[in-house]
Amino acid sequence: MPDWINVIIRSFSMLIILFFMTKWLGKKQISQLNIFEYISGIVLGGIAAVHAIDPNANFMYALISMFIWFIVPFIAEFLSLKSKRFRNFTEGKSxxxxxxxxxxxxxxxxxxxxxxxxxxxxxxxxxxxxxxxxxxxxxxxxxxxxxxxxxxRPLTAKDLGINVAPEKEPQTVIMDGEIMLESLANLSLNVNWLETELDKQNVSIENVFLAQADNNGQLYLDLYDDKITVPEPTEKALLLANLKKCQADLELFSLATENEESKYVYEKNSKKLQHAIDLVQPYL
Incomplete structure (x- = not known):
C-alpha cells in the first residue's frame, strides 16, 4: 500500500477515534478545562498527529497509548463526581x-x-x-x-415591586422551511395552529426561513425574502387596549346616566374589569 494512502487511512481513523473519545469524556472537555483535562487533551492530539503522519509507527501502540490517556481522565472525572477532596485536588478550588x-x-x-x-x-x-x-x-x-x-446592580422587576408573568423558553417551530413537530408539542401547539397563524400574515411555510413561538402563542417570523417585512405580533397589545377601552366606556356610562341603579351596575362592573386588567396585565 502506498504511504500516502496509509497516511489518509491513519488520519481518518485517528480523527474518528478522537471524536468519540472527546464525546465520551463529555462537553466539559471542550469548554472550560481543568489542568488534568488540558494535559490529556494536548497529549491525545499529539499521539494522534504523530501516528497519523508516520507510516512506520506501530498503529497498535497508538491505540494503546490513546486508550491509557483516555481512560485515566475518564476515571478521574468519575472519581471527582464522587469525592469533593479528589475534585479539589484535580480541579482546584475557587x-x-x-x-x-x-x-x-x-x-x-x-x-x-x-x-x-x-x-x-x-x-x-x-x-x-x-x-x-x-x-x-x-x-x-x-x-x-x-x-x-x-x-x-441593574434594577429588576422585583426591586420595583412589579409582578411579571412566568416565562418559558421560546421554541423554534420552523427551521429552513421545515416544521419542527417536537417544538410545537413542547408548547402544546399543533400544525393547525401554525398554519392559522401563517395565514393571518399571508405567509406560506415554504417562504419561512425561521419561525419561533413563545409560551403565549406569539409567532415571530423571518422569511427567505429579506425585502418582505413581517409585522411584529400585536395580539396581546390589542387585547389589553380593548380591555382598557371597555373599562373606560363603563366609567363614561356611569357618569352619563342619571339612573342610580344603572350607575351602580356600571361602576361595579368597571371596578371588576379594572381588577381583571390588573391581574392579566403582567401577561400582556
Missing part, C-alpha cells in the same frame, strides 16, 4: 479576590494575579471601578465572577 469590597492582596499573590490582571478581568465583567465590587471569586477554570455592590 479563590476569593474581593470580599466585602476589599481586595484580598494575599490571594492575588497566591494565584499569581497582578493588579493589572484583576482590573482587566473586572473590565471583562463591565466593571471599571474596583470599589463598585462587593465580591469577586476566581473559579478553578480561571474565570472571574463578579458581584457588584447592590447600588450598582
Amino acid at each position: 479563590t476569593v479576590l474581593i470580599q466585602d469590597g476589599k481586595i484580598m492582596e494575599d490571594n492575588l499573590k497566591k494565584e499569581g494575579y497582578s493588579t493589572d490582571d484583576l482590573l482587566a478581568a473586572l473590565r471583562e465583567n463591565n466593571v471599571f471601578l474596583a470599589s463598585d465590587v462587593e465580591f469577586a471569586v476566581l473559579e478553578s477554570s480561571g474565570e472571574l465572577n463578579v458581584l457588584p455592590k447592590k447600588e450598582n
Whole structure:
C-alpha cells in the first residue's frame, strides 16, 4: 500500500477515534478545562498527529497509548463526581479576590494575579471601578465572577415591586422551511395552529426561513425574502387596549346616566374589569 494512502487511512481513523473519545469524556472537555483535562487533551492530539503522519509507527501502540490517556481522565472525572477532596485536588478550588469590597492582596499573590490582571478581568465583567465590587471569586477554570455592590446592580422587576408573568423558553417551530413537530408539542401547539397563524400574515411555510413561538402563542417570523417585512405580533397589545377601552366606556356610562341603579351596575362592573386588567396585565 502506498504511504500516502496509509497516511489518509491513519488520519481518518485517528480523527474518528478522537471524536468519540472527546464525546465520551463529555462537553466539559471542550469548554472550560481543568489542568488534568488540558494535559490529556494536548497529549491525545499529539499521539494522534504523530501516528497519523508516520507510516512506520506501530498503529497498535497508538491505540494503546490513546486508550491509557483516555481512560485515566475518564476515571478521574468519575472519581471527582464522587469525592469533593479528589475534585479539589484535580480541579482546584475557587479563590476569593474581593470580599466585602476589599481586595484580598494575599490571594492575588497566591494565584499569581497582578493588579493589572484583576482590573482587566473586572473590565471583562463591565466593571471599571474596583470599589463598585462587593465580591469577586476566581473559579478553578480561571474565570472571574463578579458581584457588584447592590447600588450598582441593574434594577429588576422585583426591586420595583412589579409582578411579571412566568416565562418559558421560546421554541423554534420552523427551521429552513421545515416544521419542527417536537417544538410545537413542547408548547402544546399543533400544525393547525401554525398554519392559522401563517395565514393571518399571508405567509406560506415554504417562504419561512425561521419561525419561533413563545409560551403565549406569539409567532415571530423571518422569511427567505429579506425585502418582505413581517409585522411584529400585536395580539396581546390589542387585547389589553380593548380591555382598557371597555373599562373606560363603563366609567363614561356611569357618569352619563342619571339612573342610580344603572350607575351602580356600571361602576361595579368597571371596578371588576379594572381588577381583571390588573391581574392579566403582567401577561400582556
